[in-house]
Amino acid sequence: MRGEVEIPLNKTQKLRLERALEKLESISSKANLSDASVTVADEISVNYEDGVLQGHGTSEMNGRLVATVCGVVERVNRLVYVRALRSRYKPETGDIIVGRVIEVAPKRWKVEINFSQDAVLMLSSMNLPDGIQRRRTAVDELNMRSIFEENDVVCAEVRGFQHDGSLHLQARSQKYGKLDKGQLLKIPPYLVKKRKQHFHHLNDYGVDLILGCNGFIWIGEHVAAVDDMVVDQIIKSEQPDSKAGDSVNSDEQEQSYTSLDIRQNICRMANAVRVLSSLGFMVTMEAIVEIVKLSNSKKFDIHDMLGAEFYVVVAEEEATRRSSSSKKR
């Protein structure tokens, strides 16, 4: 939606875009989506007799439930909350997020995750590079920079709020950790839907895609993961002996050259994400792959993907896709 202002469209493109967007709107209005939309201080109609649990984005004013943010009213049993659209990320325990290290502090890293505060990743909630479960020593503390430095992009999981109100992360799995050889994209968090799977290995492109719940999206060269099961076992057993050599090897591998193909794929995918987010469409793995395919089939260069024409094409494609899917339903 921000793109509308910035991308210069010619007349026909404008017309096509408008038509596509109108179509989209008509589809969603059929689905009665917009009825639940509220703005600040709008009253939310609820049946008070059933008892209401006030959720996020609501507040009571003169005995009535009103919205405090603009968004969509959601009801889960007795819980009524407003799902804010444009707002910062609201962490929930277990969310998989991508963040950027801001600061290395004693025994912890500060990570920027598009939340109202910086998240904290404790050294103790981090798998050591050697994979051994043990008490963190002073030496470990001194070597923290060897794990993550400032500006490193990391992937982690929300561990929860501590009693002092700070948000803590954990990365006790091999799938979490430092990300490199790829692109980080920031999109509004409401465009990322929480799903079971946030890590995607796209074999066709040799690319890893991580859709962080906080709206940070990582697209990077595929890294062959160490056997997940083994890592889990290691955490459980906390055995001091480790396979240090493996990780060293993989480090060495990572230093290696990334092929042009993969780099192009990364860029293509990143641009797909950009287009989607600027159109305000939901960003899912499927959608991204679809856009990438579309760009390939229509022979769009990578850099043309951010141009006006592709923008319109995507909107039209999405319109037809949604209308067909809604017909199916």
Added chain:
Amino acid sequence: MEFVNPEGLRLDGRRATEMRQFRAEIGVVSRADGSAVFEMGNTKVIAAVYGPREVQNKSQQINDKAVVRCEYSMANFSTGDRMRKPKGDRRSTEISLVIRQTMEACILTNLMPRSQIDIFVQVLQADGGTRSACINAATLALADAGIPMRDLVTSCSAGYLNSTALLDLNYVEDSAGGPDVTVGFLPKLDKVTLLQMDAKLPQDTFKNVMELAIEGCKAVANYIRDILMENTKRLECRRGV
């Protein structure tokens, strides 16, 4: 000077209780969490909101609520004479404070502890009523940033010239030196959060002028509400299922 002629028209052709044309647009600064442009006639203001985010100066951090900060500035090209507008002069400090206090009163700061919200407003074109336009723009930007608020604060000015209460003064009317009332208003709560007045005004005249300003605020609120609603719906339906 004659600000309202006997035919009831003001210098720019409005009647006493008419506002200028307003226009608003959301999401004009891509890097900001929320942003908006608000125009009242020839007055044009842009606002950008960052946050809630980590408090930059730790000593200012408040443990149970968010810190709201505001910076007001005027673009060099905003007035007829292109002059370098000094930052942090008395006037902009005062207006910054006014906007900050007004916005703080409606933001549910307790929901965002240990964080800070920055509001930047800049006047792009000044033609009277910049204060009101700034507040309206800031409200829109805050709502766009998804920051929880009690209500939408809206603002409008009104004055009293030629023994007539005038709504939404433009620059010429504003600089006439007559009384000038700027009201910040919470339309749903029906509460006034800001009231500023230059010059003196007798009590019952003041009442009329203020009521007029409140009517203006309500009109602005309706407009802002429409804009926000439209924006929300659009975002939601674009997002798809």
Added chain:
Amino acid sequence: MLQSRSFVKKTKQGGVRKIVREHYLRDDIYCGAPFCKVCDVSGAKLSDAPSPLLVVDTNVVLNQIDLLENPAIDDVVVLSVVLQEVNNKNISIYNRLRSLCSNASRKFFVFSNEHHRDTYVKDMAGETPNDRNDRAIRVATRWYQDHLGGAVHVLLLTNDRENKRKAIEEGISAETVESYVKSLGQPELLDLIVQPPSEDVKMEDVEDLRPSKRKVIYTEHKPMSEITSGLLRGIFHQGKLRVNRYNPFEAYVGSESIGDEIIIYGRTNMNRAFDGDVVAVELLPQDQWQGETSIAITNEEDEEEDVHLPPSSADDAPRATNLVQGSTGAANSPPSRPSGRVVGIIKRNWHSYCGSVEPMPMPAGSGGVVHALFVSKDRRIPKIRIQTRQLDNLLDKRIVVAVDKWDVLSRYPSGHYVRTIGVIGDRDTETEVVLLENDVEFKPFSSQVLACLPPLPWSVSSEDLANPIRQDLRHLQVFSVDPPGCKDIDDALHCTALPSGNFEVGVHIADVTNFVHPGTPLDDEASKRGTSVYLVERRIDMLPKPLTEDICSLRADVERLAFSVIWEMTSEADIISTRFTKSVIKSSAALSYVEAQARMDDSRLVDPVTTDLRNMNALAKIMRQKRIDRGALTLASAEVKFQIDTETHDPLDIGMYQIREANQMVEEFMLAANISVAQKILDHFPQCALLRRHPTPTKEMLEPLIRTASAVGLQLDVSSSKALADSLDRAVGSDPYFNKLIRILATRCMSQAVYFCSGELSAPEYYHYGLAAPLYTHFTSPIRRYADVFVHRLLAASLGINRLPDVFQDKAQLTNISDNLNYRHRNAQMASRASVELHTLIYFRNRPTDTEARIVKIRSNGFIVFVPKYGIEGPVCLSKEGGWLVDEQQQRIKKSDNSIYYGVLQTVQIHMEVVEPQPNRPKLQLTLIEDTYMTKK
């Protein structure tokens, strides 16, 4: 309420700045025709009749406003673009046009074409603003034509040929003003038309009639740019030109830049400036600075001074007189007053003037256009050349004339006839002239004003009685003392002896503000009029008659609302306490001064009213004495009283106004009330109290008094008001009138007391010199003075009865109001003086009289006498041929053979007779009766 009209931005180029203003175009501006089917007709002002609608262009308004004001012209559409242009060019014409538009009886409709969606015109490239406005006028006319269809004929009046041509090309009917007026078939209207400058040819014909005058008489005015730069560089001086009331060839320009007044001698130096114009003056080289003594006599056209009432204060007195004496004292020193000449006129003060046409023979072929000279009643105004088709009609009439222009080529300004007042010499005509000259509003009250009055018959209602702010004082023995036949009684008194031996004294003033509410048309009208004007035979009320003579008048035996000041006083007249309250009173007696005096003097009477009167009188005497001890001046004025024939309203007799003890008694309590109120309102509203001050006269102002006094061997101490009062008391001459004469002379040396707003000045300046009171205001006559109405509101607000009206918040407006009050007050005085002069003239018309007079001043060509019996002053000419020698320094005049001599303040016998040196200009002439017997004695 949100308008969604499209708007066009209008750019103005001013200097380097580009200003952008919004300009909203509307679709709710109506045409104002009551028969229009499309528009909202609720605000329609135009007539229903199928008379043509006139659309006037800017120049027509600017030049022909007098024509437009004539009721023969109606159904005029005034476009907002025209209003705007007129406003920029001439604010006074703008105001006149505005008042025409707001006048309900005239069918002038303002059409806001600039904000109408269909009649707004955008500037075209390369178009001058004038062309653009002309086009806007044509577009609007066109719109009217189309809008009203064939229902009515729309006619554009313009004198601009180009505009007319274009209009006709565009299918709009257009005419010049002249041809339109001709088509109306009312020849007298043609006189109202100002000759457009384009018809220069005609004017030259006129000039050719007198080839000797066909030359440049005046120097060209400097262009504005030169004047501005000259002012900046200090070469020129800006100021308002004030022409000497007694010598129209002499004027003063008060200049701030040199801190002195610049004298301008002669018409050539005045260079076409009128009295009141703001002018730029250039100083003459010092060797051309003239002493003024010679000028007064040598000027070619000098008219002799008229007999008039003596000036009542320094403000009215001829300016030069004291200077003459001042400079003669300094022997032969070169004149030190800077003189100058006018180089440009920054702002004209032209308005219309009353006067008559200079008698001239009817030219051959009468009935055609004749050029005549108009002579203004106001001597400060030069003769004005007018064009008329009705000369035979106008010769014996008083007419009103407006000035249009003054070329360098013509000796006199040219103007045009506006209207006729009446026959010269007729009392009503002359009275109207007096009122017009003094800017007194004497039209009957409008219906809007009268609508503000409570319905008659009015009586005190039970609500008034129940009102907690109003105290019921009906039980008090209240009475009023006024001049006989007084109908607007605004004050009443009571005096009750208290058991403690003290007295409760009350002053009850009519509660006018109970009926005159701020912001109403009634209040606006009263504030505009400022004061009632008392002429000899009529009174021009500030408030409508029902209020002044009935509802507010505190007549005997009726309940009335009042605002009371009540003191508790000791028998030594010391005020113990003061209280103010609104009240209801019932006057038990309305006495005249004579009656009151008679009652007090008649020792047989012991009724309660008389007792109260005596008590009050006793108190008043003590108060008066205290006041005098404080240094209050007992000044005198030569007020005269006419006895008027009830049938013909002609004066039957003139006599000095007699002042009795009863007058003084009432006056004393009024003063006390005013002072108490002044104190109260100043305490409450230090910034916005309306007070009255009397400035302490400067030494220079008192100079002529001291000079005159010393001529008769009298030393006056003017160091303070107390000292002056004492020395005035000591000045007892050979006869009883001597002291009064000195006091009269003293009075005229002082400036007038003025209203002011307390926020404007600092506390020491509040001082009232004449009354020796630190604070003074006017509270006691709200029926006839607006200042008192104002003070009533202040007092009520200070008591918490009312809220203070809005105007009090606005300092600029307060200053305006007090300035207006001063202006009106002064004009009212001038008007009554003029009225007395007029009646004196009528009185003496058939009664040549011999009487006694006192010399008040010796002049180079005679002396000025004051006639105590009739209260008039005038010159007595003594020619050199008669063998008279004047010694101005000694203030003596003597016959060459030393047989007779006269000195200042001496008594002489004079003969008074009305003569008519020029037809229609009667004047009272005084001649000396040489009476050797008198001088010997």
